[in-house]
Amino acid sequence: xxxxxxxxxxxxxxxxxxxxxxxxxxxxxxxxxxxxxxxxxxxxxxxxxxxxxxxxxxxxxxxxxxxxxxxxxxxxxxxxxxxxxxxxxxxxxxxxxxxxxxxxxxxxxx
Amino acid sequence: xxxxxxxxxxxxxxxxxxxxxxxxxxxxxxxxxxxxxxxxxxxxxxxxxxxxxxxxxxxxxxxxxxxxxxxxxxxxxxxxxxxxxxxxxxxxxxxxxxxxxxxxxxxxxxxxxxx
Numbered sequence: 001x002x003x004x005x006x007x008x009x010x011x012x013x014x015x016x017x018x019x020x021x022x023x024x025x026x027x028x029x030x031x032x033x034x035x036x037x038x039x040x041x042x043x044x045x046x047x048x049x050x051x052x053x054x055x056x057x058x059x060x061x062x063x064x065x066x067x068x069x070x071x072x073x074x075x076x077x078x079x080x081x082x083x084x085x086x087x088x089x090x091x092x093x094x095x096x097x098x099x100x101x102x103x104x105x106x107x108x109x110x
Numbered sequence: 111x112x113x114x115x116x117x118x119x120x121x122x123x124x125x126x127x128x129x130x131x132x133x134x135x136x137x138x139x140x141x142x143x144x145x146x147x148x149x150x151x152x153x154x155x156x157x158x159x160x161x162x163x164x165x166x167x168x169x170x171x172x173x174x175x176x177x178x179x180x181x182x183x184x185x186x187x188x189x190x191x192x193x194x195x196x197x198x199x200x201x202x203x204x205x206x207x208x209x210x211x212x213x214x215x216x217x218x219x220x221x222x223x224x225x
Contacts (some may be wrong), residue, residue, distance in 0.1 A: 004152075032211050038198070042214040043201055044153065051211060088152050095166050097143065098214060100152030 003027060004091050006101035016085030019076040021100055024069065026089050032092040033065060035074045038103065039085045048074060080110040112136060114217030116202050122180055122223045123192055130188045131220045135204030142185050143214060144177055145201040146170070159185060160207065192224045 007022045007056075021035075032051055036044035050056045050063040050072065062075040076083055086105045089097040113133045123129050135142045141160050145153035156175070157167045161182040171177075174192075179185040189196055199221050203214040 034211075034213070043199075043219045044132075044181070046215060049211040049213055052115060063119055090152075092212065096141065096205075096212060097155040097166060098145075098153070099202075102150070102152050 002097045002101075004089055006087075006089050006100040006104045008051045008104070010105040010107055012045075012109060013079050014054065015079060015081060015108055016096075018104055019079045019108070020076040021076075021087050021104050021106065023072045023074075024046050024070055025072070025089075025091045026073075027091065027093070027099075028067075028070065029094060033063070033072045034090040034092070034098065034106075035061075035063060035072075035091060036088040036100075037083075037085045038088055039042045044088055076106075079106075081108050081110050084108050114202055114204050114215055116200075116217040116220050118220055119218060120221050120223075122225065124225050125192060126206075127192055128157050129189045129192060129222065130186055130187065131200055131202075132184060132186050132220075133202030133203070133204075133217060134184045135213060136206075136216060139204035139206045139215075140182070141205045141214075142179055143203040143205070144185070144187050147199045147219075148197075156210070158186075174213055178223065192222075194224050196222045197222055 035048040038044045048063040064073045086103040089101040144156040145159040147153040159179040199219045202217045205214045
């Protein structure tokens with residue numbers, strides 16, 4: 001079992017729809033969780049951090065964390081073509097390094 | 111711009127040659143991380159520094175790889191006797207460990223191609 005797993009893509013949604021990206025992790029003691037967006041050929045860009053169970057909203061983005069289920073998700077409301085990218089879920093280990101999932105490619109169709 | 115910078119952005123080398131990459135973190139950040147990313151995969155951790163101390167190294171970091179952060183500011187990553195399997199994007203990130211999430215911010219990366 002991989003330490004961080006993301007739902008396989010690519011995920012295609014129409015413009016204006018809600019995109020839902022999911023991630024599970026194996027280490028129960030993990031405390032900090034991150035979503036990065038990565039455009040093709042570019043480096044990862046931090047878009048959300050979440051630490052506590054529940055929802056955290058930032059503009060069109062909502063991160064959801066359920067530590068009991070070891071599950072993190074990212075919702076993108078009113079998806080735009082500019083949201084088309086690979087989304088990486090990352091979990092911070094106790095030592096500080098990030099453990100990434102393989103990424104989910106999102107395509108928003110106009 | 112006070113973000114993380116990396117140099118060079120691209121490097122093409124022949125198998126067996128040595129290469130060195132540089133990373134300049136965000137100025138007040140005391141932690142600096144190196145990751146490697148291949149196509150279709152998420153970044154994989156290589157090593158990290160807190161100030162000038164190298165605190166953790168991945169088992170991915172063979173003895174051909176060495177990293178330094180001599181004065182706790184910029185860092186270098188050297189790969190000796192490069193192999194074709196070393197071709198990847200090498201990413202540097204920095205963070206401030208006194209923040210709640212210790213969020214890591216990435217530089218633009220150095221893309222290495224080994225011929």
